Amino acid sequence: MKIGTRSRAMTLAMALVAAVTTMVHPAEAATGDGSPSDSNIRYFGRWDTRSTGAYVSEWAGAYVVVGFTGTTVKLRQRRSIDLFTSIDGGPWVSRTNVSGTVDLTPSRLPPGTHTLRVSYRPVAGSYHGDAVFQGVVLDSGARTVVPGVPSRIIEFIGDSITVGQRSSQQALTAYGWLTGEKLGAGHTQIAVGGACLYPAPDGCIGMQDRFLKTGLDAAGPDWNFARYQAGDVVINLGTNDRSHGVSGPQFQSAYTTLLQRIRAKYPQANIYAMETFHRRYVTETTAAVTARNNAGDSKVRFINTEGWITPATDTADGTHPNDAGHRKIAARLAAAIG
Structure with missing residues (x-):
């Protein structure tokens, strides 16, 4: 082999080695070892x-x-x-x-x-x-x-009430968790304290947009909705928007957008818009539901929550339900969504 040919061959061989060395291979999920990527978990x-x-x-x-x-x-x-x-x-x-x-x-x-x-x-x-x-x-x-787990998944979207703040064990004693357990379903609360529906200019987290995210950070990764499909989605938003200056038209538009986004991500889900317990933005919430129904989406429903709890006895501070209040809400909600 000539020196020039040998040199070119060696250069090619080194390039191939470098390519193989730097190639990123997707990690295979472990099975049975208890690591986070264990496919049995x-x-x-x-x-x-x-x-x-x-x-x-x-x-x-x-x-x-x-x-x-x-x-x-x-x-x-x-x-x-x-x-x-x-x-x-x-x-x-x-x-x-x-x-x-x-x-x-x-x-x-x-x-x-x-x-x-x-x-x-x-x-x-x-x-x-x-x-x-x-x-x-x-x-x-x-x-x-592999553990036995339910196939039905219910997703609850909300603020501190859905988080379970002021209840004894927070998420575990909140109405969403309790409802899922009553119905024998998997469940999760996509909720954070102080959240609004509309992304208010003063910085209030807008769940209209955060619904699409993996976590709380607006700059964080989008959620991969292929990871699971919720069979039911329950929304309880609007308690905080008024104190952040959100107008009726802004709220209604944001609610309509959220409903559209949920439907796009969960094509078969039943979607429930709960009336807030302080009865805020009721007209706007029902109008957003009606708009989706008129657009042909019959699986979106408004849930009237009047009389479900008594603030004087069923809340810790007039707003956040206590354990008894969450149990009452869960009993009524489980009956409503079956």
């Missing part, structure tokens, strides 16, 4: 999975379901967080300010197959816990298994 709600070792959900009401064998289970956490856990359908256990490897079974479980559910306290107000799921640690030789 089931996630409800919107989880940011860009980091394979740490999954994050910023919305209220997201949770994880893990089936596993063995007699113990530990939770991997990054930094301090308040969270709730339930094993084998038992009562939810509150775990405050935990971090690192969190032992959930100081007393061993009976041998067999078990189910763990984990939900994190939502970051809100002055609370800034690290709601990051980094997987589970099991007995030597134990593995995760």
